Amino acid sequence: MNEYLQSTVPLLVERFGLDTYEFRDQISLIVPAPQIIEVCLVLRDEFKFEMLAAQSAVDYWPQQEPRFHIIYQLYSLEKNVRLGLRVPLDGNAPSMASLEVVYPNANWHEREIWDMFGIRFEGHSDLRRILMPYDWEGHPLRKDYPLGYEEVAFSFNREEVDRRKPYAKE
Amino acid sequence: MGVEQKLGNMGAVTLKLEQVVNWARTNAMWPMLFGLACCAIEMMSAQASNYDMSRFGMELMRASPRQSDLMIVAGRVSRKMAPVLRRLYDQMPDPKWVIAMGDCASCGGVFNNYAIVQGVDEIVPVDVYVAGCPPRPEALIHGILVLHEKVRSEKVKDWS
Numbered sequence: 001m002n003e004y005l006q007s008t009v010p011l012l013v014e015r016f017g018l019d020t021y022e023f024r025d026q027i028s029l030i031v032p033a034p035q036i037i038e039v040c041l042v043l044r045d046e047f048k049f050e051m052l053a054a055q056s057a058v059d060y061w062p063q064q065e066p067r068f069h070i071i072y073q074l075y076s077l078e079k080n081v082r083l084g085l086r087v088p089l090d091g092n093a094p095s096m097a098s099l100e101v102v103y104p105n106a107n108w109h110e111r112e113i114w115d116m117f118g119i120r121f122e123g124h125s126d127l128r129r130i131l132m133p134y135d136w137e138g139h140p141l142r143k144d145y146p147l148g149y150e151e152v153a154f155s156f157n158r159e160e161v162d163r164r165k166p167y168a169k170e
Numbered sequence: 171m172g173v174e175q176k177l178g179n180m181g182a183v184t185l186k187l188e189q190v191v192n193w194a195r196t197n198a199m200w201p202m203l204f205g206l207a208c209c210a211i212e213m214m215s216a217q218a219s220n221y222d223m224s225r226f227g228m229e230l231m232r233a234s235p236r237q238s239d240l241m242i243v244a245g246r247v248s249r250k251m252a253p254v255l256r257r258l259y260d261q262m263p264d265p266k267w268v269i270a271m272g273d274c275a276s277c278g279g280v281f282n283n284y285a286i287v288q289g290v291d292e293i294v295p296v297d298v299y300v301a302g303c304p305p306r307p308e309a310l311i312h313g314i315l316v317l318h319e320k321v322r323s324e325k326v327k328d329w330s
Contacts, residue, residue, distance in 0.1 A: 132250065145284075146284070150282060166292050167292065168291060
């Protein structure tokens with residue numbers, strides 16, 4: 001692990017009572033959802049993590065409970081260090097605070113997470129879909145979302161598939 | 171050319187209206203730019219110097235649907251793009267034709283999922299399908315020549 005992280009991570013763990021998660025020498029802090037703004041403010045202002053490099057989510061359904069993890073990748077330009085944060089979130093009407101007040105670029109990331117996973121961000125200034133059409137139903141990157149594919153036509157079932165295909169009129 | 175020997179000294183040729191109109195339509199067919207993915211690269215290549223689509227009177231790609239009469243749908247069409255594609259098709263003046271270039275535009279190709287339209291024929295009527303992923307420029311030019319054949323055989327009674 002990086003020297004800077006070696007000195008800062010224990011401080012943070014002690015101060016906020018957090019858990020850590022380590023995978024192949026990369027360390028992530030596990031932050032409860034209500035604490036995220038507080039932790040990020042401290043990271044930005046005291047520990048020089050000035051940049052939100054990425055924000056995303058993972059759906060662990062059905063293996064894990066709670067189902068969602070929101071993942072933040074913070075980057076310190078001054079120290080050239082990256083730190084990951086993970087926020088576990090329950091699957092029933094998932095919602096958490098928007099990080100827009102700390103890092104303004106969270107705006108689009110959170111719109112994408114809302115679009116793809118249906119996780120609401122309270123206090124977000126403009127929570128619309130960003131990738132899918134506005135009238136789209138459902139959130140496609142959830143593991144229980146149907147793939148929605150069409151049956152593949154072979155010579156034996158071509159006519160049957162063709163009959164169901166919605167051809168355009170002139 | 172040889173044609174002047176058949177003219178006599180009158181300077182006039184007699185032809186069927188169908189033939190003249192269809193000849194004019196095929197030899198100055200202006201395609202609309204509709205590059206959506208990697209097929210567009212092959213489409214550009216078909217127009218560039220090596221393959222030179224202008225041999226068939228088609229060097230002029232129009233960025234405006236109002237000036238074009240052929241839409242080459244080159245690439246996958248996402249569900250979000252579908253209404254845009256239909257709108258552009260509706261803005262093209264008659265007569266108009268559509269070539270679905272490549273597997274994605276023809277049937278969805280490898281993208282058999284919720285986000286991609288499974289064949290552009292769900293949105294607009296397609297005249298010629300060109301297979302390939304992506305099709306080589308020769309394949310696209312062949313598709314266009316097939317379309318020319320189709321246009322040449324159109325009848326006056328079918329014009330609306």
